[in-house]
Amino acid sequence: MTNVPRCMSIALMCQKGGVGKTTSSIQIATAISQILTPTQPGRPTVALLDCDPQRSTQRWFALRSELFKAEQNPDRKGELSNPVMVQMAPEKVTEKLDEILSRGTSSGIQCLVIDTPPSILHCNAVVAAVADIIIIPTPPQALDLWAVEGTLKMIKEARGSDKLQPQIVFSLTAPKSAYGVQSKLNEAAKAIRTDYGARYLVNVLSEYSITRRQAMSSSIQSGLGITEFDPEGKSAAEIRKLARWCVSQFEDIRHEEDRRADHRVAAAGGRQRRPVGR
Ligand SMILES: Nc1ncnc2c1ncn2[C@@H]1O[C@H](COP(=O)(O)OP(=O)(O)OP(=O)(O)O)[C@@H](O)[C@H]1O
Numbered sequence: 001m002t003n004v005p006r007c008m009s010i011a012l013m014c015q016k017g018g019v020g021k022t023t024s025s026i027q028i029a030t031a032i033s034q035i036l037t038p039t040q041p042g043r044p045t046v047a048l049l050d051c052d053p054q055r056s057t058q059r060w061f062a063l064r065s066e067l068f069k070a071e072q073n074p075d076r077k078g079e080l081s082n083p084v085m086v087q088m089a090p091e092k093v094t095e096k097l098d099e100i101l102s103r104g105t106s107s108g109i110q111c112l113v114i115d116t117p118p119s120i121l122h123c124n125a126v127v128a129a130v131a132d133i134i135i136i137p138t139p140p141q142a143l144d145l146w147a148v149e150g151t152l153k154m155i156k157e158a159r160g161s162d163k164l165q166p167q168i169v170f171s172l173t174a175p176k177s178a179y180g181v182q183s184k185l186n187e188a189a190k191a192i193r194t195d196y197g198a199r200y201l202v203n204v205l206s207e208y209s210i211t212r213r214q215a216m217s218s219s220i221q222s223g224l225g226i227t228e229f230d231p232e233g234k235s236a237a238e239i240r241k242l243a244r245w246c247v248s249q250f251e252d253i254r255h256e257e258d259r260r261a262d263h264r265v266a267a268a269g270g271r272q273r274r275p276v277g278r
Protein backbone atom coordinates (compact mmCIF):
# COMPACT_ATOMS: atom_id res chain seq x y z
CA MET A 1 0.00 0.00 0.00
CA THR A 2 1.37 3.47 -0.87
CA ASN A 3 1.77 6.03 1.85
CA VAL A 4 -0.79 8.69 0.86
CA PRO A 5 -0.31 12.00 2.69
CA ARG A 6 -3.51 13.00 4.42
CA CYS A 7 -5.32 16.12 3.29
CA MET A 8 -4.18 19.04 5.45
CA SER A 9 -6.48 22.03 5.79
CA ILE A 10 -5.72 25.74 5.99
CA ALA A 11 -8.56 28.10 6.90
CA LEU A 12 -8.45 31.82 6.23
CA MET A 13 -10.74 33.47 8.71
CA CYS A 14 -11.53 36.85 10.20
CA GLN A 15 -14.83 38.18 11.39
CA LYS A 16 -14.00 41.57 9.86
CA GLY A 17 -14.85 42.02 6.19
CA GLY A 18 -12.48 43.07 3.43
CA VAL A 19 -9.23 42.09 5.18
CA GLY A 20 -7.98 39.83 2.37
CA LYS A 21 -9.36 36.36 3.25
CA THR A 22 -10.44 35.53 -0.30
CA THR A 23 -7.35 37.05 -1.89
CA SER A 24 -5.05 35.13 0.48
CA SER A 25 -6.98 31.86 0.01
CA ILE A 26 -6.59 31.98 -3.74
CA GLN A 27 -2.96 33.11 -3.64
CA ILE A 28 -1.86 30.59 -1.01
CA ALA A 29 -3.70 27.72 -2.72
CA THR A 30 -2.12 28.49 -6.08
CA ALA A 31 1.37 28.86 -4.60
CA ILE A 32 1.11 25.63 -2.58
CA SER A 33 -0.06 23.78 -5.71
CA GLN A 34 3.29 24.72 -7.29
CA ILE A 35 5.24 23.37 -4.31
CA LEU A 36 3.63 20.00 -3.49
CA THR A 37 4.61 16.93 -5.47
CA PRO A 38 1.58 15.03 -6.83
CA THR A 39 1.19 11.42 -5.71
CA GLN A 40 0.61 10.62 -9.40
CA PRO A 41 1.99 12.78 -12.25
CA GLY A 42 -0.47 15.42 -13.50
CA ARG A 43 -2.88 15.05 -10.58
CA PRO A 44 -3.96 18.20 -8.69
CA THR A 45 -2.59 18.49 -5.16
CA VAL A 46 -4.64 21.38 -3.76
CA ALA A 47 -8.38 22.09 -3.53
CA LEU A 48 -10.17 25.29 -2.64
CA LEU A 49 -13.37 25.34 -0.64
CA ASP A 50 -15.57 28.43 -0.62
CA CYS A 51 -17.75 28.71 2.50
CA ASP A 52 -18.79 32.27 1.76
CA PRO A 53 -22.24 32.84 0.21
CA GLN A 54 -20.63 35.73 -1.73
CA ARG A 55 -18.98 32.97 -3.82
CA SER A 56 -15.95 35.11 -4.79
CA THR A 57 -13.53 32.16 -4.83
CA GLN A 58 -15.99 30.22 -6.98
CA ARG A 59 -16.14 33.13 -9.42
CA TRP A 60 -12.35 33.24 -9.63
CA PHE A 61 -12.35 29.53 -10.37
CA ALA A 62 -15.00 29.91 -13.09
CA LEU A 63 -12.79 32.54 -14.74
CA ARG A 64 -9.80 30.25 -14.39
CA SER A 65 -11.67 27.33 -15.92
CA GLU A 66 -12.40 29.43 -19.03
CA LEU A 67 -8.74 30.36 -19.21
CA PHE A 68 -7.65 26.74 -19.05
CA LYS A 69 -10.02 25.62 -21.81
CA ALA A 70 -7.85 24.74 -24.78
CA GLU A 71 -9.95 26.59 -27.36
CA GLN A 72 -9.83 29.79 -25.29
CA ASN A 73 -6.13 29.75 -24.61
CA PRO A 74 -3.85 27.55 -26.69
CA ASP A 75 -0.95 28.44 -24.34
CA ARG A 76 -2.58 26.35 -21.62
CA LYS A 77 -3.72 23.52 -23.88
CA GLY A 78 -4.00 20.26 -21.98
CA GLU A 79 -3.19 21.90 -18.64
CA LEU A 80 -5.53 21.14 -15.77
CA SER A 81 -6.12 23.59 -13.00
CA ASN A 82 -4.26 22.98 -9.76
CA PRO A 83 -5.86 24.01 -7.39
CA VAL A 84 -9.20 22.43 -8.15
CA MET A 85 -12.42 23.67 -6.57
CA VAL A 86 -14.75 21.72 -4.28
CA GLN A 87 -18.12 22.31 -5.89
CA MET A 88 -20.52 22.57 -2.97
CA ALA A 89 -23.09 25.05 -1.69
CA PRO A 90 -21.75 26.84 1.43
CA GLU A 91 -24.68 25.64 3.57
CA LYS A 92 -23.72 22.00 2.86
CA VAL A 93 -20.12 22.44 3.94
CA THR A 94 -20.76 22.18 7.67
CA GLU A 95 -22.12 18.64 7.46
CA LYS A 96 -19.71 17.49 4.75
CA LEU A 97 -16.33 18.80 5.89
CA ASP A 98 -14.96 15.49 7.19
CA GLU A 99 -16.12 13.76 4.03
CA ILE A 100 -14.48 16.47 1.87
CA LEU A 101 -11.17 15.96 3.69
CA SER A 102 -11.19 12.17 3.38
CA ARG A 103 -12.32 12.36 -0.25
CA GLY A 104 -9.41 14.77 -0.83
CA THR A 105 -6.92 12.27 0.57
CA SER A 106 -8.25 9.40 -1.55
CA SER A 107 -8.04 11.49 -4.73
CA GLY A 108 -4.50 12.70 -4.07
CA ILE A 109 -5.41 16.16 -2.75
CA GLN A 110 -2.89 16.99 -0.03
CA CYS A 111 -4.13 20.42 0.95
CA LEU A 112 -7.57 22.00 1.27
CA VAL A 113 -7.60 25.81 1.48
CA ILE A 114 -10.83 27.14 2.97
CA ASP A 115 -12.12 30.66 2.38
CA THR A 116 -14.62 31.65 5.06
CA PRO A 117 -17.21 34.45 5.30
CA PRO A 118 -16.84 37.51 7.51
CA SER A 119 -18.95 37.47 10.70
CA ILE A 120 -19.29 34.49 12.99
CA LEU A 121 -21.51 31.99 11.27
CA HIS A 122 -21.92 28.36 12.31
CA CYS A 123 -19.77 27.23 9.38
CA ASN A 124 -16.80 29.25 10.71
CA ALA A 125 -16.91 27.33 13.98
CA VAL A 126 -17.12 24.00 12.14
CA VAL A 127 -14.10 24.91 10.00
CA ALA A 128 -12.21 26.32 13.00
CA ALA A 129 -12.73 23.05 14.90
CA VAL A 130 -10.92 20.91 12.32
CA ALA A 131 -8.44 23.10 10.43
CA ASP A 132 -4.75 22.18 10.73
CA ILE A 133 -3.67 25.78 10.18
CA ILE A 134 -5.79 28.87 10.80
CA ILE A 135 -4.53 32.10 9.30
CA ILE A 136 -6.15 35.36 10.33
CA PRO A 137 -5.29 38.08 7.85
CA THR A 138 -5.60 41.55 9.32
CA PRO A 139 -4.39 45.02 8.40
CA PRO A 140 -2.07 46.28 11.13
CA GLN A 141 -4.42 49.14 12.16
CA ALA A 142 -5.98 49.57 15.60
CA LEU A 143 -9.61 49.11 14.52
CA ASP A 144 -8.76 45.92 12.67
CA LEU A 145 -6.58 44.57 15.48
CA TRP A 146 -9.34 45.14 18.04
CA ALA A 147 -11.76 43.20 15.87
CA VAL A 148 -9.43 40.18 15.83
CA GLU A 149 -10.45 39.23 19.36
CA GLY A 150 -13.93 38.06 18.27
CA THR A 151 -12.34 35.65 15.80
CA LEU A 152 -9.86 34.38 18.39
CA LYS A 153 -12.68 33.76 20.88
CA MET A 154 -14.67 31.83 18.31
CA ILE A 155 -11.64 29.67 17.44
CA LYS A 156 -10.89 28.98 21.11
CA GLU A 157 -14.49 27.89 21.75
CA ALA A 158 -14.58 25.76 18.60
CA ARG A 159 -11.34 23.92 19.51
CA GLY A 160 -12.26 23.30 23.15
CA SER A 161 -9.41 21.42 24.82
CA ASP A 162 -7.79 20.76 21.43
CA LYS A 163 -5.24 23.56 21.41
CA LEU A 164 -4.17 25.24 18.20
CA GLN A 165 -2.17 28.39 17.60
CA PRO A 166 -4.05 30.70 15.23
CA GLN A 167 -1.60 32.60 13.04
CA ILE A 168 -1.91 36.32 12.41
CA VAL A 169 -0.62 37.53 9.05
CA PHE A 170 -0.66 41.27 8.40
CA SER A 171 -2.49 42.02 5.17
CA LEU A 172 -2.99 45.01 2.91
CA THR A 173 0.19 46.54 4.29
CA ALA A 174 2.22 49.31 2.68
CA PRO A 175 5.57 48.15 1.24
CA LYS A 176 8.09 47.56 4.02
CA SER A 177 10.54 49.92 2.34
CA ALA A 178 8.13 52.86 2.92
CA TYR A 179 8.98 55.17 5.80
CA GLY A 180 7.79 53.94 9.23
CA VAL A 181 6.08 50.78 7.96
CA GLN A 182 8.37 48.28 9.65
CA SER A 183 8.00 49.97 13.05
CA LYS A 184 4.21 50.05 12.62
CA LEU A 185 4.22 46.30 11.92
CA ASN A 186 6.43 45.69 14.96
CA GLU A 187 4.07 47.71 17.15
CA ALA A 188 1.03 45.83 15.84
CA ALA A 189 2.72 42.46 16.47
CA LYS A 190 3.63 43.55 20.00
CA ALA A 191 0.05 44.70 20.69
CA ILE A 192 -1.37 41.35 19.60
CA ARG A 193 1.13 39.38 21.67
CA THR A 194 0.49 41.52 24.73
CA ASP A 195 -3.31 41.70 24.49
CA TYR A 196 -4.16 38.22 23.19
CA GLY A 197 -1.00 36.07 23.27
CA ALA A 198 -1.53 34.22 26.54
CA ARG A 199 -5.33 34.05 26.42
CA TYR A 200 -5.70 32.74 22.86
CA LEU A 201 -2.28 31.15 22.13
CA VAL A 202 -2.14 33.38 19.07
CA ASN A 203 1.07 33.66 17.10
CA VAL A 204 2.09 36.52 14.80
CA LEU A 205 3.84 35.53 11.59
CA SER A 206 5.53 38.90 11.51
CA GLU A 207 7.94 37.89 8.73
CA TYR A 208 5.13 36.99 6.34
CA SER A 209 3.00 40.09 5.76
CA ILE A 210 1.04 40.51 2.51
CA THR A 211 1.60 43.89 0.88
CA ARG A 212 -1.16 45.75 -0.94
CA ARG A 213 -0.17 45.74 -4.61
CA GLN A 214 -2.17 46.16 -7.80
CA ALA A 215 -0.70 42.93 -9.22
CA MET A 216 -2.45 40.95 -6.46
CA SER A 217 -5.94 41.98 -7.55
CA SER A 218 -4.98 41.93 -11.26
CA SER A 219 -3.92 38.29 -10.96
CA ILE A 220 -7.30 37.40 -9.50
CA GLN A 221 -9.15 39.30 -12.24
CA SER A 222 -7.16 37.19 -14.72
CA GLY A 223 -8.12 33.86 -13.12
CA LEU A 224 -4.56 33.27 -11.93
CA GLY A 225 -2.58 33.32 -8.72
CA ILE A 226 0.17 35.90 -8.32
CA THR A 227 2.88 33.21 -8.56
CA GLU A 228 1.55 32.40 -12.05
CA PHE A 229 0.68 35.98 -13.10
CA ASP A 230 3.93 37.68 -12.07
CA PRO A 231 6.23 34.90 -10.82
CA GLU A 232 9.29 37.11 -10.44
CA GLY A 233 7.47 39.97 -8.67
CA LYS A 234 7.64 41.01 -5.03
CA SER A 235 4.10 39.85 -4.20
CA ALA A 236 4.79 36.41 -5.67
CA ALA A 237 7.88 36.16 -3.45
CA GLU A 238 5.82 37.06 -0.36
CA ILE A 239 3.11 34.55 -1.15
CA ARG A 240 5.59 31.81 -2.01
CA LYS A 241 7.33 32.36 1.34
CA LEU A 242 4.03 32.04 3.20
CA ALA A 243 3.08 28.95 1.17
CA ARG A 244 6.45 27.34 2.02
CA TRP A 245 5.81 28.04 5.69
CA CYS A 246 2.43 26.26 5.43
CA VAL A 247 4.05 23.25 3.73
CA SER A 248 6.73 23.06 6.42
CA GLN A 249 3.93 23.08 9.01
CA PHE A 250 2.33 20.10 7.24
CA GLU A 251 5.60 18.19 7.69
CA ASP A 252 5.73 19.06 11.39
CA ILE A 253 2.09 18.01 11.89
CA ARG A 254 2.71 14.69 10.10
CA HIS A 255 5.79 13.95 12.18
CA GLU A 256 3.89 14.70 15.37
CA GLU A 257 0.99 12.45 14.29
CA ASP A 258 3.42 9.63 13.41
CA ARG A 259 5.18 10.05 16.74
CA ARG A 260 1.89 9.85 18.65
CA ALA A 261 0.72 6.83 16.65
CA ASP A 262 4.04 5.04 17.33
CA HIS A 263 3.70 5.92 20.99
CA ARG A 264 0.16 4.48 21.14
CA VAL A 265 1.25 1.26 19.43
CA ALA A 266 4.25 0.95 21.75
CA ALA A 267 2.04 1.59 24.79
CA ALA A 268 -0.31 -1.17 23.60
CA GLY A 269 2.68 -3.52 23.41
CA GLY A 270 2.54 -3.94 19.62
CA ARG A 271 5.15 -3.48 16.94
CA GLN A 272 5.62 0.15 15.84
CA ARG A 273 4.02 0.86 12.47
CA ARG A 274 3.37 4.12 10.66
CA PRO A 275 -0.30 4.88 9.86
CA VAL A 276 -1.38 5.34 6.26
CA GLY A 277 -3.63 8.31 5.41
CA ARG A 278 -5.65 10.03 8.06
N1 LIG B 1 -2.58 42.21 -1.21
C1 LIG B 1 -3.54 42.92 -1.83
N2 LIG B 1 -3.20 43.86 -2.75
C2 LIG B 1 -4.14 44.61 -3.38
N3 LIG B 1 -5.46 44.49 -3.14
C3 LIG B 1 -5.86 43.56 -2.24
C4 LIG B 1 -4.94 42.72 -1.54
N4 LIG B 1 -5.63 41.92 -0.70
C5 LIG B 1 -6.92 42.23 -0.88
N5 LIG B 1 -7.07 43.21 -1.80
C6 LIG B 1 -8.33 43.85 -2.21
O1 LIG B 1 -9.03 44.22 -1.01
C7 LIG B 1 -10.42 43.94 -1.16
C8 LIG B 1 -10.86 42.95 -0.08
O2 LIG B 1 -10.14 41.75 -0.30
P1 LIG B 1 -10.85 40.31 -0.11
O3 LIG B 1 -12.13 40.25 -0.87
O4 LIG B 1 -9.82 39.31 -0.38
O5 LIG B 1 -11.17 40.39 1.43
P2 LIG B 1 -12.13 39.42 2.28
O6 LIG B 1 -11.62 39.43 3.66
O7 LIG B 1 -12.25 38.12 1.61
O8 LIG B 1 -13.51 40.19 2.18
P3 LIG B 1 -14.95 39.61 2.68
O9 LIG B 1 -14.90 39.69 4.17
O10 LIG B 1 -15.94 40.56 2.08
O11 LIG B 1 -15.07 38.23 2.18
C9 LIG B 1 -10.62 43.45 -2.57
O12 LIG B 1 -10.94 44.55 -3.40
C10 LIG B 1 -9.24 42.90 -2.96
O13 LIG B 1 -9.00 42.98 -4.35
Ligand SMILES: [Mg+2]
Binds near residue numbers: 022115
Ligand atom coordinates in the same frame (compact mmCIF):
# COMPACT_ATOMS: atom_id res chain seq x y z
MG1 LIG C 1 -13.97 37.03 1.02
